[in-house]
Amino acid sequence: MNRQFSLNRRQFLSLSSGLAGLGLLPPALAAKTLPAAQQRLHRAARREADRVGRFTVREIEGTIPAALNGSVYRVAPGQNQKFGRPLRHYFDGDAFLSAFHFEKGSCTMHTRFLATPERLAEQKAQKMLYHEFGTAAPLPEDPYGDMPGFKNTASVNVIHYDGRLLALSEGGPPIAVDAKTLAYQGPWHFYDTLPRGSSFTAHPKFDSRTGDGFAYGIHQGTPLALQVYRMRPDGKLDILHRVPLPHYLMIHDFAVTDHYLVFCIPPLSIDFPKLFQGGHTIAEALAFAEQTPMKLLVLRRDGSGQPLWIDDRNGMMFHNGNAFEQDGALLFDAIVSDDDAVLRLLHSAAKEQLPAAADSYLVRFRLDPKSGRLAARDTVSRGLEFPRYNERRAGTDARFLYAVGDHAVNPMLSGCVLALDMHRGTRRDVRYEAHQAIEEAVFAPRPNSTDEQDGWLLLQGYDGNRDENFFDILEAVSLKRAARLWLGSNAPLGFHGNFVAAG
Ligand SMILES: [Fe+2]
Known part of the structure; x- marks a missing residue:
């Protein structure tokens, strides 16, 4: 248009x-101004976490399945202001970790801010010393004073790997966290196999059939390169590929099949001269090229061969669903939108008037990984984000994909959870109340079950009427609620988490 x-x-x-x-x-x-009640929901669901420590969850509606045995770890930006300064971006704020431990039908919750040196220094100084992703720290009054620094806030995702938690942001190396105490341990370089100056994605992938993990990051060397890693069972990385990049590109997710790794790379770069002019945040320096196609990049999973680049249409993309191979073709799912509205939305955390919601939709791509021909780009479903699936089916023609949607009330807070049957092309939504909002739903498989749907969707939400967070356990096969846990506190809803089975 x-x-x-x-x-x-x-x-x-x-x-x-x-x-x-x-x-x-x-x-x-x-752009829309939210009604007053929704403004309160918007603010309250994102405000600073109000309780840290360990708690036994006592108010439970329904029954926690006895077979649900393991932990959900989540991380979120845990603040909406710093020392009285409103935080403007949904990525802003110190990382806040939550662990929900399930055993024999009970739940213990453990929450803690990630005690990074930067957080401790700011608390000691009682002022912002570092720029947040989208909120600039005050410049020093003394013109010769130290300028605020940038930092790596690991508030996007958290995984359990090699005996520890890794909190992830993609802006630097992972941050190692003690899985029992949630104590900060420091930047993690995989026993010196992650080169200095290399970042690490917030969305590593694991092949449950082989045990291999895969990840990537940007290597700030000469040339600037997309660096692809195999995550070995011994906790070290192998570098599979170094693909030169023309400039810094934001690459948030990817997908893995038996033989290939595939990336959807939006035309989103960082304007470094602007960033280093001073006073600008990374969010302000993000540059979306409106006439440039999104690039699809295919690499061989064994580290061999040359990169295959394919042009898609212009658009924005954050998250992949599953991917698999079929008759020599490479099929993969991605949530895309036709413009960069989501970037403005993410930068509206402190605004009363929100920009228009981006229409995010699920696309299934089909391409020939040998010729690079893009054979199909089919829209599967609209109005959804945060795709998840039974990760035991990662890399296969999985039938079910789960997501959250219904962002009509507030584009950053989800109002429904949904299940897509990718084989039959059907979708089921379960809506939440208008005074409630939810975050990403994580799939936890039932132990020892091979049925793809046999498990639970685990998600945290916020109830504006009670001013309290809740945690829902849904039967994945029916989306019926098995249990709701009232958490007795208010913690910000965030982006990602993962289930770790016990034992
Ligand atoms: Fe993400």
Whole structure:
């Protein structure tokens, strides 16, 4: 549309906002001011965590399945302000860890802020010393004073690997965390196999059939390169590929099949001169190229061969679903959107008027990994994010994909959980109340079961009426709730977590 009328994206959004105000455009295209009740939900679901420590969860509706035996670890940005300064981006705030331990039908909860040196230094100084991702720290009054620094806030995802938790951000190395105490241990370089100056993705993948893990990061060397790792069972990394990049690109997720690794890379880079002019945050220095196609990159999983680059259409992408091979073709799922609205949305954490919601939709790509021909790009379902699946089916033609959706109330807070039957093309949604919001649903398989649907969806939510978080356990096969745990506290909803089976 912007091309048709020769408007750039910013001009288009400005115009569409004005037209919507005149009632000439549907509200979905306009920035919107949330009703007061939803504003409260929006703020409360994202405010600073109000309780840390270990707690036995006592208020339980329903029954925690006795077979649910293991832990859910989650990490989230745990603040919406710092020393009175509102945090403007949903990535901002110190990392807040949550662990939910399930055993014999009971649950113990353990929460803790990640005690990084940067957090401790700011607490001691009682002021911001570091820029957040989207909120600048105050500049020093003394013109010769130290400028605020940047930091690696591991608040996006957390995995259990090689006997420890790794909190992940993709902005640097993982942060090692004691799985029992949630104590900060420091940057983790995989026994010196992660080269200095290399970052590590927030979305590593594991092949449950072989036990292999895969990950990647940006190597800040010459040349700048996408560096792809195999995560070995002994906790070390092998470097499988170093793919030169023309400039820094934001690559948030990828997918793994028996023979291939596939990346969807949006045209999103960092304007480093702007970043280092001073006073600008990383979020402000993100540059989305509106006329540039998203790139698909295919690499061989064994580290051999040359990179295969394929042009897709312009768009934005954060998360992949599953991927697999079929008759020589490579099929993979991704949640994409046709513009960069999600970036403005993420940068609206402190605003009362939110930009228009990005329409994120699930695409199944089919391509020939030998010729690079993109044979199909089929839209499967709309209005969803945070895709998860039974990871025992990773790399196979899995039938079910789970996600959250219904962002009509607040585009950053999910209002429903859903299950997609990828074989039959059907979708089931379970809506939450208007005063509730939920985060990503994690699949936990029933022990020793080979049935793909036999397990539970585990998700945290916030209830505005009770001003309290809850944790739901849903039967994955029916999406019926087995139990709701009232947590007695309010912790911000975040992005990602994972289930770790006991033993
Ligand atoms: Fe993510």
